[in-house]
Amino acid sequence: MPVPVQRDPEQTRLALADWLAARMPRAREVTVGPVRVPGAAGYSGEILLCDAEWTEDGTTRRGEPLAVRVAPTGHRVHPEDRWPEQVRLLQVLDGTDVPAAPLLGHEPDASVLGAPFLVMRRIDGRVPADFPSYHREGWLADLPPRRRRAVWLGGVEMLAAIHRLDPLALGLGFLDRPRYGTGHLAQQLAEYTGLLPFYGAQHNEVAAAASAWLRDHRPEEPGPPRLLWGDARLGNIVYDGETPAAVLDWEMAALGEPESDLAWFLHLDRHLSEGIGATRLAGLPDRAETVRHYEHLTGHRVRDLEYYEVFAAFRFCVLTARVTRLLEESGIMPPGTDFPLHRNATRLLARVLDERGARYGDAAVPR
Incomplete structure (x- = not known):
């Protein structure tokens, strides 16, 4: 859409x-x-x-x-x-x-x-689709499991290539956002939690609970900061066969801990499978194997991934509130249409909070 x-x-x-x-x-x-x-x-x-x-x-x-x-x-x-x-x-x-x-x-x-x-x-190739989810149909679903695995690992290799770049040497300081605070994670938290009314998520009880949890459990940022792709997911990669040919969409780019990108990569895939009630494609490496492969490629030991997974689920929930509003206001989604994007994102955020011991449940998920 x-x-x-x-x-x-x-x-x-x-x-x-x-x-x-x-x-x-x-x-x-x-x-x-x-x-x-x-x-x-x-x-x-x-x-x-x-x-x-x-x-x-x-x-x-x-x-x-x-x-x-x-x-x-x-x-x-x-x-x-x-x-x-x-x-x-x-x-x-x-x-x-x-x-x-x-x-x-x-x-x-x-x-x-x-x-x-x-x-x-324009780079010709194929992109795994969000709608309908690549877990349900499309060229990735049509591949045998062995080739699906290659597609996924190619995405992880793109993450590694981005995170191996030296922001200081490349002069990427312009991505810093000091007006939101000191520390790159603090800046991102401030942007999302401080602008909930803009996104239309100010009345979402699950998002409010996640915001509080994120503030209370914020980890240290041992750095040095890396370039973050921001919207790191299979759907932003053009593939030539099973090989990435181009990385797309840098509007969420930032500086920070690489776990932020890795968590977003994992969570967006989870949303497109478990989050919408679809069976995850056979052959795609699971979370543990993905982390091991990323660590092997980068030499970076992944830390605090559970925290960044909550952060990814929270940000996606907030963004889907905004997207839903825009679809309604623009007329793309006719009035009265049951478009479950934000509801599914909120429910998955509640599940992620439960897994982190927040015991929130999905009682407050909008119906």
Whole structure:
């Protein structure tokens, strides 16, 4: 259920053609094909796909695949889009061994498309879908267990590659958010717990209980901080066969302890299986094997993972409250539709709290 096109597709196509032509002075007859939304896109970013064609030095380049990411305007999941930081991070990643989609250019002027945007070379491949869950159907479910295992471990290897980067050497200090407090975990906690009304989760009793638990059990951050992908999950990886070809979606990127990413990776998979009542695919490594493989790849001993799993469940619960509200307000989800995303996320958060001894149960889960 992707974010819809928030601007006229034909005007967008023509504006992109003019924009590309202005940045390629040797190109002639620049055209852009129909603009479309990817079927497997997520909620938070407006992604437009198109193919460009032009003639340069007598040679015609046909079907150049492009992906255009537009800064959120009306459909904003997060309180801040942090757009300049996203662009800057993609520029930094281009010089590393993390396979992010190549950034071809960006436009800070909102007058072109109604919001800033960036243009990337589209990486062809397959992405495990959230809707319907890849545990229920799709190309991953169709693979034999041995190959599913390779897909999962490839995702863990992407986490390891990101966490091996040196934020200091790469100049990633711009991802720090000192206005939310001292310490990277404290900053993230403050953002989510302090802005519950924005997300629409201020009346969720399970989220309130998790917020209190997280404050009371906050671990130390031995550091040094690593680059955090933020939305680390299989659904943000483009695969060429069973091999990751590109890592997508950096709008939740931050600095902090790598366990935060690992916990999110595990929890989002749990949500798409146990959280929605689906049987987890055979062949996918379990939590313990995933942790062992991650430690082997990074040489980092995983600490306090249980805490970060509660944090992941809490953040996902809060974000799904916001997503549900946006779907209702935008008309994507008609009034009266039973869309269980937030309810399922809340119920799974209650279960995670129970596992950590909070004894909360799901009595307060909205029906």
